[in-house]
Amino acid sequence: MIIAERKPVNEILDMVKDAKKILVLGCRGCVTVCSAGGEREVEILASLIRLGMKKQGKKIQVTEGTLVRQCDREYIDGIDQWKGKYDSIVSMACGVGVNFIANLRPTTIVYPAVNTSFFGGSAEQGVWTEQCAGCGDCVLHLTGGLCPISRCAKSLFNGPCGGSVDGRCEINPETECVWQLIHDRLGRINNQEAMNTIAPIRDWRTAGHGGPRKTLRDDLTL
Amino acid sequence: MSFTPNIQAFCCHYTSQQTIAEGKEGLKRDGMPENVTLNRLVCGGKLQVSTLLKAFEDGADGVYFVGCPPDECHNVKGSQRAAKKVAAVRQALIELSVEPERVEMFHLERGFHPEFVKAAQVMNKRITALGPCPFKGDSK
Structure with missing residues (x-):
């Protein structure tokens, strides 16, 4: 939401x-x-x-x-x-x-x-956390369902960076390093080799960098 | 000029049970200030921020809630929730540059205790000293 x-x-x-x-x-x-x-x-x-x-x-x-x-x-x-x-x-x-x-x-x-x-969810009563950046080109299938764009302070695609310490982010130690989480989770679901895949340079136009976005569904328009 | 504050006390069913049983005359004998109006709720968990704000809108100079000790609420967390609501109103008063002491939370044991009357006396003394609430129309 x-x-x-x-x-x-x-x-x-x-x-x-x-x-x-x-x-x-x-x-x-x-x-x-x-x-x-x-x-x-x-x-x-x-x-x-x-x-x-x-x-x-x-x-x-x-x-x-x-x-x-x-x-x-x-x-x-x-x-x-x-x-x-x-x-x-x-x-x-x-x-x-x-x-x-x-x-x-x-x-x-x-x-x-x-x-x-x-865009976030209710982590516990009275606490909401960011989970999605609405970037328009979802990569969650490559990252074990954890979003590196919204949950990494640097929005890295090939993380973690050198600032990940004990599973925490160098920008804010209260924040978990999502790349550590991605690494651990990919291991748990037997897909750890996905960490070795280098993500190519991203086309950010879908993220609003190409101006306001619009979704059109021909099957729904009248 | 003498000033008698309008004080609205909200309390849960359990903390006010015996107080209510005392009746108006009994409470007067116990030293309960007559300008403190009791508003009884089934539990502190039912208290809303808007209820406390409404009391100020309706002319209260001071507002407080009496609930069970934080870890002794009959409904587990009602008085903890009430304390959060009181804190939110306190914060709102600070934002509006109004004395935050005009709203207070008291955690008291259940049943009739002199402390229940004492809380009313504390608020009465405090609000009398503060004077009329700045939310009242004629003051700026």
Whole structure:
């Protein structure tokens, strides 16, 4: 899922400092699962905005709402139910949701309430870790299912580097060296010789280095 | 000018059981400040950050939670969860430049103890000294 984290309250208060009516808009997708922008977080942020503005002696009308997703055209239409209740939207969705609102509502002011961080998973309660970089050309079949792009600080394809010490990364000793993990795992699945294969120079165009990416499925388009 | 703070106390079923049984008059005799309102939850695990923030929105000058000792919660981790929620609100108050001492967590043994009343008195004294909460409309 996409992992996000709420921005500091004061940064959000600064965005809405001139607003009179706002809609704090959550998303029931990834940001609900990672507790950054679901219904519960909407309730908290709305409360913090009201309190913060009150402390500044300002009045603001805060409406709370949550959409099924903010990354689908048809769900964005759901914003119409709050028509007239806002002059700007504070979106708690990931950056995709903010972009979708901006794309589909050309005159609506929309602010991001979260920092969209990475593609990750829940390592334990309250802890999320990056697992995928969305590079567009997956190599996990060569690396025992462990991603060297997102989980190696240097995104090395032919690791480990000389900074791997006791299975830890030299950039941050709290981080496991993914190349050590790849080595150990390939051994466990009897594929250790894969470590001897030299990965060729990579074409990074699929990773967004060739501009914004698009996926088109002829079998689904109408 | 005298100031009587509006203090909202949230507590779990177990820590407040005997306190509630004392009744209003009994609590008054025990020294419970009358400006402390008890809000009872089934367990600290049910406490939400938004509940505490709402109390401030509704005019509280101070808010606190009383839960079981961290490792003695009837539902295992309820009071530990409550303490995390209180800490989150404390952090939010710091971000908003409001005294974090306006929100507090107390871990107390179950049943009626003088400590339950003592916690209310501690908060009453502290919040009275701090004065009205800056979230109240007329203060900036």
